[in-house]
Amino acid sequence: MADFFIHGQKALEVLKRDVQMNTVRQGYIFEGTDGIGKKTVARKFAAMLFCTGEAKPCGTCHGCRMFQANTHPDFFVMDESPVKIDSIRKMNDELFVRPLISDRKVFIIEHADEMNTESQNAFLKSFEEPPSYAVLVLITSSVHRLLPTILSRGTKVSFQPFSMDKIEKFVSDKYSLAGARAGFIARYSAGIVGRAMEICENEEILKKRDDILKSLMELSNEKASILPVVEAMGASRRDMPADGDFYFDVIMSFFRDIAALKMGGSLINTDYESQITAFAKGIRGASARRCVDIISKTKADFCSNIKAKMKYDLWITNMLIICWEEIYGTGNRS
Template sequence: MAEFFIEGQKALDMLRRDVKMNTVRQGYIFEGSDGIGKKTVARHFAQMIFCTEENKPCGKCHGCSMFNAGSHPDFFVLEESPVKIDSVRRMNDELFVKPLISDRKVFIVEHADEMNNESQNAFLKSFEEPPYYAVIILVTSSAHKLLPTIVSRGARVSFSPFSQSEIEGFVTKKYSLTGARASFVARYSAGIVGRSVEICENEEILGKRDGIIAALKDLSHEKITILKVINAMGATGRDTPYDADFYFDVFTSFFRDVAAVKSGGAIINTDYKDVIEGFARNIRASSARRVIDIASRVKMELSSNLKAKMKYDLWITNMLIKCWEEIYGTGNRS
């Protein structure tokens, strides 16, 4: 079995003990940020429960083979988001059908906090008094979003983020990134391995970041220079691109770094230290902060306002004109 590098390593070790000592509980609540590895650990845990060999999961026994093929009849995952009441009722029915090939039946609800009160109440009895063979894992970003009665019935397993240096070590080893780039990815992914993998496995995304920073570097008193930034932000059409959030994150992290340079703080985009310092020489700290405000407002608008979403190019152009005026002043218009 491949070795794991997940925030849930500690959780996984604990669950492995549960399996080994035959003390697997009937209800678990996996709690932690998105992308932190809760679902991965939940599946791995399920496979350990189904495995019949000593060294779990062996990957070879009947239980493991069925599980890996995605056809284990005693394994149920509710991936739905938001969770529909009908699905909860189906799961309730399924819960009372005895397992077919294993002596356990494992249920995972991947977005447990997206069950509304009606659904949670429909599920409550199952979770409180499950049949002896059932193991139910509720996955949530925060246990506070679940009914207290549900929370009190489950064993809570918390997943916490890695430190920056741990992620840095991981991406350096796995993706052979250079120092500054590895440190950017580590900071950018905020201690969440899933996010760092996402960035590293998508070379295009790192290239887009390079493009945005290159365009910002060329920004000058000539207003026409915003065109390059408009393109780099993916604003070549009306529709908001799927990775718009990433463009915004890069854009704001750049100006946050510029403000940080001004106040002697630490920067995120360490591989572009020179560019950021150069840019910081021509801008007031207050302007950098206002640019961040402008961009944050537009980002919010684009994610919540459907009409805005369909006019991405327009919103980005207006945003950049505002930012440019903030930096170079309206008096510089030619």
């Protein structure tokens, strides 16, 4: 099944053209709402930049293989939140060390809008005059938090979904779905028509989503309460179920909804609004957001790691334990 939150298709096409035409810029700013695919596109962009094959990324050249194995020495991701100034300084130093195996060095800053003014100023010099081999990608969902001097130095790539109304109308017309059901599918699809169709055409998937959401809402300060979630995720088996990547998205959407309730934003699981609102009461928005990051990272690592596929149960259990600890473990309960 296709990646669920990706639909920066257009953005990817633009970047691909940059790579093909050899017009890659040195500073990019990817902006768009959370979960729209900015990080995924940034990684795919990096993969294209490191590839020495014909159709980039070819998946077989040395660069591609190192990239897939997460061992490419010229690839740097800063996923700190908030970004610390020390890390910016370290990155500034790293920036001026020539690449080891590629003719490029790629840096991704995932929460660029969480750099404070001091950090942004420390970063500005690098962003203004990077060495010729460097490509810097800033990722942000709140572009207005970046300093004007940074904004003016980067090439902005905006990630735009189809509107929810458009998708909702499309699924309700095509599949005669009404109300909250069509609404949630529109939001799950995050603006991708193909994704919305896939969900509509698979009753099993819809039922599975119900199971997973219900099990999540039974989570409590007992660690063992993750076990029903493990079960619902199909993770009592070693190999990933066929729709496993959708399950990741369901669980991600749940925590994303909690963060949205706390921090403002619209829900994905509109048909579970009252239950999720009740569950969210004792949970901090920041914890929920970190859970989203944990799940998103686990999904990305898991999906790019062939050997992992036979250890689905371990990956899911680990991920749930970390999320559980994030929410209940260290006095984060408000």
